[in-house]
Amino acid sequence: MAGTNTLPVVVIGAGPIGLAAAAHLLERSLEPLILEAGPAPAAAIGQWRHIRLFSPWQYNTDAAAVRLLSETGWTAPESAALPTGGDLIDRYLTPLAALPAIASRLHTGARVIAVTRQGIDKTHSRNRNSTPFLVRVEHADGDIRDYQAAAVIDASGTWSTPNPLGTSGLPAVGEAAAAAHISSPLPDVVGRGRAGFAGRTAVVIGSGHSAANTLINLADLATQEPGTRIIWAIRGTSAAKVYGGGDADGLAARGRLGSRLRTLVESGGVELHTGFGIASIEAADAGPVTLTATDGRTLQADVVVPATGFRPDLKILQELRLELDPGVEAPRRLGPLIDPEFHSCGTVEPHGAAMLSHPEQDFYIVGMKSYGRAPTFLLATGYEQVRSVAAALAGDREAADTVQLELPETGVCSSDTGTSCDVPAAASAGFVAETSGGCCGTPEPLLIGFPAGLAHGRSGDN
Structure with missing residues (x-):
């Protein structure tokens, strides 16, 4: 200086x-x-x-x-x-x-x-x-x-500055016009925002832990408010990376989050749609919005939750x-x-x-x-x-x-195949990543201190 x-x-x-x-x-x-x-x-x-x-x-x-x-x-x-x-x-x-x-x-x-x-x-x-x-x-x-x-x-x-809902890095056709039906990225569905979700159909878009948090909170709401329907739409072909490593995760709370979400999907409490890249959103004067995927499939929702990063x-x-x-x-x-x-x-x-x-x-x-x-x-x-x-x-x-950082073990590789592995704790500066059997040999840089995919953008977010 x-x-x-x-x-x-x-x-x-x-x-x-x-x-x-x-x-x-x-x-x-x-x-x-x-x-x-x-x-x-x-x-x-x-x-x-x-x-x-x-x-x-x-x-x-x-x-x-x-x-x-x-x-x-x-x-x-x-x-x-x-x-x-x-x-x-x-x-x-x-x-x-x-x-x-x-x-x-x-x-x-x-x-x-x-x-x-x-x-x-x-x-x-x-x-x-x-x-x-x-x-x-x-x-x-x-x-x-x-x-x-x-x-x-x-x-x-x-x-x-959240990512848009559409594919190709662009907003979906009609996304801006449908803004009244799109919530904030992490709505308080059982608290301040309860009235906007109770007894309604919500579609959560995204495959990170922010989506998982919202889906689980919606499931809690659904046990109290009959008629609450939960749909989860992701672009990928598998939700395995969101489910994570379960008991093998070095952050136990994150492991439990993934395990509970898997149970909700398998039991039908959360309706999962994979390969659903959003091409357009159509908002009617009254009633639900229609989300159309790039392959022509459609979903209808009263409210859309963006968890797209x-x-x-x-x-x-x-x-x-x-x-x-x-x-x-x-x-x-x-x-x-x-x-x-x-x-x-x-x-x-x-x-x-x-x-x-x-x-x-x-x-x-x-x-x-x-x-x-x-x-x-x-x-x-x-x-x-x-x-x-x-x-x-x-x-x-x-x-x-001279930089140093100690991270917790994740116990999971976040890959599309859902492969899991035990990983060593982080070393300090100068460590060399070692791999075994094609799996990661060092800790994943997961969101610590913020809900995953988050942490955030106007002045003062970090």
């Missing part, structure tokens, strides 16, 4: 990863400026606070953040307990954001609309690395202000020199390691600033947004990312390059 070290480091997003980034920056005597689009920290998590996480508390807190909290007498939750999204906010993120060291540097209702360099666009190279960043922000009162920064850490997540919002970064993987839209060096088409049962090795860097010096995308369109993310991975990035910005290359 030569020539700009009197300026703050802008952190986009005040979710778990953004707040952790701020904590690590403070430990490095760097000045964070945290910009959160929502009305409060972790605004996106507040939309799925009813969801219980697969992972215990030990994987859901950041070391630097805990050190800050511990100075105030904060009591850490039981490490083996499984929090809900609401627990994560109420017992960890809200107290963290309220600390004077964080609160004095946090702006809520501050949506970043562009990041560039002061006075130059992306075509100009001369003195680029010594020129401050310019971060343009729209505040809740409608005021638009520009902030200068020595560096920028984008931890804004992906929650506000998310993608990064890159529009705010179009004046920066980024180097992205052409497939998953993650940082180029990280992309091949997380591409779900080739690594659905693999792991992502511990990584930090070196792997997350771009041609735009001192700019980093971290957290779920760093995974681009890849569907799974590890909260602990994000915490290690920002620890390394803070070290790099402070000029401590040795600490930045």
Whole structure:
């Protein structure tokens, strides 16, 4: 950050990863400026606070953040307990954001609309690395202000940019017109959103753990509300990867989730349709919508739940020199390691600033947004990312390059064949993946700290 070290480091997003980034920056005597689009920290998590996480508390807190909290007498939750999204906010993120060291540097209702360099666009190279960043922000009162920064850490997540329901990466024909029949990605079907699902037909689209959570909650609703019908439509030919490893899963709650869903499908409580790629959605003036598959099959529903994953919002970064993987839209060096088409049962090795860097010096995308369109993310991975990035910005290359991460065993390969295997626990930096019998030999980078396929996109989601 030569020539700009009197300026703050802008952190986009005040979710778990953004707040952790701020904590690590403070430990490095760097000045964070945290910009959160929502009305409060972790605004996106507040939309799925009813969801219980697969992972215990030990994987859901950041070391630097805990050190800050511990100075105030904060009591850490039981490490083996499984929090809900609401627990994560109420017992960890809200107290963290309220600390004077964080609160004095946090702006809520501050949506970043562009990041560039002061006075130059992306075509100009001369003195680029010594020129401050310019971060343009729209505040809740409608005021638009520009902030200068020595560096920028984008931890804004992906929650506000869900993937469309249609195939080919495009919305289905009629999808926009049918918006009134399409719910949020993780609706609270037994709580706040109960009236929209009770006694009605719901079609859940998607083959990740977010879909599994909703399907199981709908099954609970159906036992209380007669006439509630549950349909599950997936593009693939098998739901085996969602069922997972059962008792072999290193995260017991995730294993139970898959096993219960399998039982619901086999018993007829959930009606599964495979190979159902949605071509069009037709909404009538009254009554159900009709979903038509690419092969001509149709389904009718009162409400459609999209569990199709998310993608990064890159529009705010179009004046920066980024180097992205052409497939998953993650940082180029990280992309091949997380591409779900080739690594659905693999792991992502511990990584930090070196792997997350771009041609735009001192700019980093971290957290779920760093995974681009890849569907799974590890909260602990994000915490290690920002620890390394803070070290790099402070000029401590040795600490930045010494990355470590311990992950739980998954006990399953998420492949279309449903193959399972026992896998060793993760090693630290520099481990080499070993395979046996064609199965993965290292832990799967599953969603720890967020419902799978989630974790999320307006400023503040991570």
